[in-house]
Amino acid sequence: MATVQSFKYALILISSIILNLFSANVFLRIRWEQSWTKMAATEAETVASISCSGHGRAFLDGLVVNGKPICECNACFAGPDCSDFLSDCVVDADSGDPTFLEPFWEQHAASSAIVMAGWHRMSYEFNDGSLISEELKTHIRRVHDIVGNAVTDGRFIIFGAGATQLLNAAVRAISPEGSSSPGKVVASTPYYPVYKEQTEFLNSKDYKFSGDTSLWKSSAIDSSSSQNFIEFVTSPNNPDGQLKKAVLRGPFVKTIHDLAYYWPHFTAIPAPADEDLTIFTLSKLTGHAGSRFGWAIIKDEAVYQRMLTYMSLSTYGVSRETQLRVLKLLKVVIEGKGREMYEFGYKTMKTRWDQLSKSVSLSKRFSIQDLEPHYCSFSGKVKKSSPAFAWLKCERQEDKHCYELLKAAHITGRDGSLFGAESRYVRLSMVRSQDNFDLLLQRIEKLVTE
Amino acid sequence: MATVQSFKYALILISSIILNLFSANVFLRIRWEQSWTKMAATEAETVASISCSGHGRAFLDGLVVNGKPICECNACFAGPDCSDFLSDCVVDADSGDPTFLEPFWEQHAASSAIVMAGWHRMSYEFNDGSLISEELKTHIRRVHDIVGNAVTDGRFIIFGAGATQLLNAAVRAISPEGSSSPGKVVASTPYYPVYKEQTEFLNSKDYKFSGDTSLWKSSAIDSSSSQNFIEFVTSPNNPDGQLKKAVLRGPFVKTIHDLAYYWPHFTAIPAPADEDLTIFTLSKLTGHAGSRFGWAIIKDEAVYQRMLTYMSLSTYGVSRETQLRVLKLLKVVIEGKGREMYEFGYKTMKTRWDQLSKSVSLSKRFSIQDLEPHYCSFSGKVKKSSPAFAWLKCERQEDKHCYELLKAAHITGRDGSLFGAESRYVRLSMVRSQDNFDLLLQRIEKLVTE
Numbered sequence: 001m002a003t004v005q006s007f008k009y010a011l012i013l014i015s016s017i018i019l020n021l022f023s024a025n026v027f028l029r030i031r032w033e034q035s036w037t038k039m040a041a042t043e044a045e046t047v048a049s050i051s052c053s054g055h056g057r058a059f060l061d062g063l064v065v066n067g068k069p070i071c072e073c074n075a076c077f078a079g080p081d082c083s084d085f086l087s088d089c090v091v092d093a094d095s096g097d098p099t100f101l102e103p104f105w106e107q108h109a110a111s112s113a114i115v116m117a118g119w120h121r122m123s124y125e126f127n128d129g130s131l132i133s134e135e136l137k138t139h140i141r142r143v144h145d146i147v148g149n150a151v152t153d154g155r156f157i158i159f160g161a162g163a164t165q166l167l168n169a170a171v172r173a174i175s176p177e178g179s180s181s182p183g184k185v186v187a188s189t190p191y192y193p194v195y196k197e198q199t200e201f202l203n204s205k206d207y208k209f210s211g212d213t214s215l216w217k218s219s220a221i222d223s224s225s226s227q228n229f230i231e232f233v234t235s236p237n238n239p240d241g242q243l244k245k246a247v248l249r250g251p252f253v254k255t256i257h258d259l260a261y262y263w264p265h266f267t268a269i270p271a272p273a274d275e276d277l278t279i280f281t282l283s284k285l286t287g288h289a290g291s292r293f294g295w296a297i298i299k300d301e302a303v304y305q306r307m308l309t310y311m312s313l314s315t316y317g318v319s320r321e322t323q324l325r326v327l328k329l330l331k332v333v334i335e336g337k338g339r340e341m342y343e344f345g346y347k348t349m350k351t352r353w354d355q356l357s358k359s360v361s362l363s364k365r366f367s368i369q370d371l372e373p374h375y376c377s378f379s380g381k382v383k384k385s386s387p388a389f390a391w392l393k394c395e396r397q398e399d400k401h402c403y404e405l406l407k408a409a410h411i412t413g414r415d416g417s418l419f420g421a422e423s424r425y426v427r428l429s430m431v432r433s434q435d436n437f438d439l440l441l442q443r444i445e446k447l448v449t450e
Numbered sequence: 451m452a453t454v455q456s457f458k459y460a461l462i463l464i465s466s467i468i469l470n471l472f473s474a475n476v477f478l479r480i481r482w483e484q485s486w487t488k489m490a491a492t493e494a495e496t497v498a499s500i501s502c503s504g505h506g507r508a509f510l511d512g513l514v515v516n517g518k519p520i521c522e523c524n525a526c527f528a529g530p531d532c533s534d535f536l537s538d539c540v541v542d543a544d545s546g547d548p549t550f551l552e553p554f555w556e557q558h559a560a561s562s563a564i565v566m567a568g569w570h571r572m573s574y575e576f577n578d579g580s581l582i583s584e585e586l587k588t589h590i591r592r593v594h595d596i597v598g599n600a601v602t603d604g605r606f607i608i609f610g611a612g613a614t615q616l617l618n619a620a621v622r623a624i625s626p627e628g629s630s631s632p633g634k635v636v637a638s639t640p641y642y643p644v645y646k647e648q649t650e651f652l653n654s655k656d657y658k659f660s661g662d663t664s665l666w667k668s669s670a671i672d673s674s675s676s677q678n679f680i681e682f683v684t685s686p687n688n689p690d691g692q693l694k695k696a697v698l699r700g701p702f703v704k705t706i707h708d709l710a711y712y713w714p715h716f717t718a719i720p721a722p723a724d725e726d727l728t729i730f731t732l733s734k735l736t737g738h739a740g741s742r743f744g745w746a747i748i749k750d751e752a753v754y755q756r757m758l759t760y761m762s763l764s765t766y767g768v769s770r771e772t773q774l775r776v777l778k779l780l781k782v783v784i785e786g787k788g789r790e791m792y793e794f795g796y797k798t799m800k801t802r803w804d805q806l807s808k809s810v811s812l813s814k815r816f817s818i819q820d821l822e823p824h825y826c827s828f829s830g831k832v833k834k835s836s837p838a839f840a841w842l843k844c845e846r847q848e849d850k851h852c853y854e855l856l857k858a859a860h861i862t863g864r865d866g867s868l869f870g871a872e873s874r875y876v877r878l879s880m881v882r883s884q885d886n887f888d889l890l891l892q893r894i895e896k897l898v899t900e
Contacts, residue, residue, distance in 0.1 A: 041487040063585065118556075290770035293769070319741055319768075
C-alpha cells in the first residue's frame, strides 16, 4: 500500500518536475525573445495603460509630472484623467486633424506597433543610395491597386514630408526656369489656402500665385501669350468635397492633382486617377497627420528627377523613422481583404455627415454643400456622401461674417475668405475626435433652433 | 521507513508545486507585461539577430527575400552574410555619413530602443498647439548644458528636418523682404557646398548666393551701400575642421552659425556659443543622419517666429516619430555623467586622424590640414585634433585634379571646387564605418608609397 502510495507520489512528482522544466523553458524562451526590447516594451505598455477616461491619452513623449507621463485631454475636457467636461469651451472645427481614425488603430494595437532599435537606419541613404525605402514604395503601389484610386504602373513615386512639402516640390519642379514671366499658380475657388500661402511665403522668381483658375481660361488657350500656368486640381475638393477635373487647357498648362481626400472614407472612387502628377498624403489615408508623410505619383521622368533634387536640397529626404512606421501602418491597411479601415472610415464619416445635414436642414439659417452620389468602383455600388468638411453658408442677409457668428457661438471654423470665397462661408472640420464632433453638432443644433 | 519515504516525496512534491505556481505567476506576469507589444518586439529581435558577419546589417524595412529581411552589406562587402570582401571595389569617402557611432548604439541596445503604438501622436499638433515636443526641447537644452557648447537660456529653439532644412529656413527668415536688392548669402572658402546649391535651386527673390565672404569685407562696412549680407559661419569648418569666427561686420550683416560639428567628438569646445542664430544637427551628435533632425537656437523672437512660419508652410513641422526617437536617444546621451558617447566618439575620430596623418606624412605627395590643439572646457584639458574630414591637397605640380587622381585609385572624395576651392583639394570623409575607414587608409597608404 505504502509502495503504491510512494509510486503515486513519485508519478505526481515527475509530472510536476516536467511541468517545471517546461515552465522554465517557456520562461527562458520569453526572456530570450525579449532581450533588448524589454525595457522599451514595458515603457510603452505602461504609458498606454494610463487611463484618461476616453477623453484623452498619455504619450511616451508627453509632459512628465512626478516621473510619470500625464494625460493630454481632448479639447473641452480637463482634470488628471480628463473626466471633467468644460461646458462653455470653444469647439475647434478649424483643424483637419483626422483623429476620427484613432479608434481603428486602438483596435489594431498589436499589428500596428513597431520597435525601433537604437542603430536603425543611421545612414543618410538606403543601401541603393536613394532616400526612399523600396519596400514602402511597393506597399504604396499595393494600397492603390486594392482601392483602385490611382494608376501606379510605370509611374515614378517620390516621398515628401506630407502633401505640404510635395505641393511646393511639384510647383518648383514644373515651373519654367529662367523665363521672363514666372509661372502662374492657380486653383479653382474655393481652394485649399496653403496653395496661396506657401507660394507667396517662399517668394520664388519662377512662379507666383495668381488666384482663381476661371480668370485665366482664355489666356491659357492663347498660345501666343506664352504664359505658363500651374493649375492645382483638388479632388475631392477641400473645402467642399466636390470631385473636380482640370479647367485650363493649352500648350503652356501643367496640372498638379491634389488627391489627399481621394479615399473611400471621404468619397466614391469612380475610376483610378491617371494624371501627370498626383499627390497623396498619409494623414488622410490612415489619419497619421503628425507623421508628415506624403507621396507623389509622376509620369514624366524629368519632373521626377527635379522633385528628387528638391527633396535632396530642402530636407534630404523623409525621416527613416517615419518610413519604417508608415510601412507597418500600410501593412495593416492591406491586411485581410484590405477593406476594414475604409469601412470603418466611411461609416464614421457618413454618420457624421447625415447627422450634421439633418441638423442644418431644420432651419434656413445655414446651408451646406450638396453632394451627388457617385458610383464607387471600390465598393461596387453608388455611394452617398461622406465628406471631410462641411462648407457651411450663413444664409441670412445680415450674416455676412459667418466665421464671426460661429465664433460667438463658441465654434472655430475656417473663414471662407481664406479659400478665395466669401466670408459668408466657413469650413467646418468633421474629421476630429468623436468628442469634438459631438460637441460641434450640439452647438450647431443650438444655433439652428435660435 | 515507507512513511518517511512518502513524507520525503510529499515534501519534494509540495516544493515542486510551489515552484510551478511561482513559474506560472512569472509567466503570466510577463504575458501581461507584453500584450500588444509582443509581435513588434519579436519581429525586431528576429531582424536584429540576423548575422551579417559584422560587415552589414538587416533592417525591419529592408528588402525581403523568401519572407525574410536580407543583409545589407557595407561597401566593399557582399554575399548573403556580407562575408565576401570585394578587393577592387571603390571606397566611398564622399559621404559624411556618421556611422562610426553605430557600435555605440549597439552597445546601448536596451536603453535606446523605442516602441511606437499605432495611435502614437496622430494629430498635426501637440496638445499646446505647437509642432514641437516640449520634452524634447528640454532635453536639447540639457545636452548643451552638459557639453557647454551653446548658451540656451532665454533663447528660442526650433526643430527642422536636419540642418539642411534649417539652413534655408534661417536664410529665409533673416533675408530682407521686398528689398530692391536681394540679400547676399556668403561663406568663407572652403565652404560646405549645400549653402550654394540650396540657395541657387530655390531661386528666391529675396536672397542670392554671392560666393566667398572675403570679397565683401569692404562693401559690408560701407553703410551707404545698404547691401544686406547673410554670412554663414561654420565652426569647426566643413571641410577643414578649423574653428571660425564671423568675418563681416557692418550694419546690414546678419550671421548664421552652422555648428553641426561643434561637439567633443570632432573638436575642442573652447566656450559655449552665444550667437544670434546657431544650427545643430542630430546626425553629427548621435550619428543618426537618416532621422533628419536638427535644431536652431535663436536670440531674436521675430526671427524665431519667421522660422516657425517657414516650418509650418514647408513641411508643417518635424515628424512625430522622429521627435519621439530623438528624445529617447538624447536620454541615453545624457545618462550617467553624460560623457560616454563623446569619449567613444573622440577616441574613434582621434585614432583615425592619427593614422591618416601618419600615413600622409610618409611622403610629400599629399598634405592634410594642420589643426591647432585647443583648450576644451568639456574635457578640462588641451585637446588634440579629431576632425570629421581630411582636407587633402595633392602637392605635386601636375596633380591639379586631385579628385580624379584619387578616383583612379578607387577612392571617391569630394572635389575641392565644390567648396569654392581649387581642384587640387579633396575632402575625405572619416566618419563612416570602420570597414570603410580601414579601406580608405589602406588605399591612401598605397598611393603614398607609389
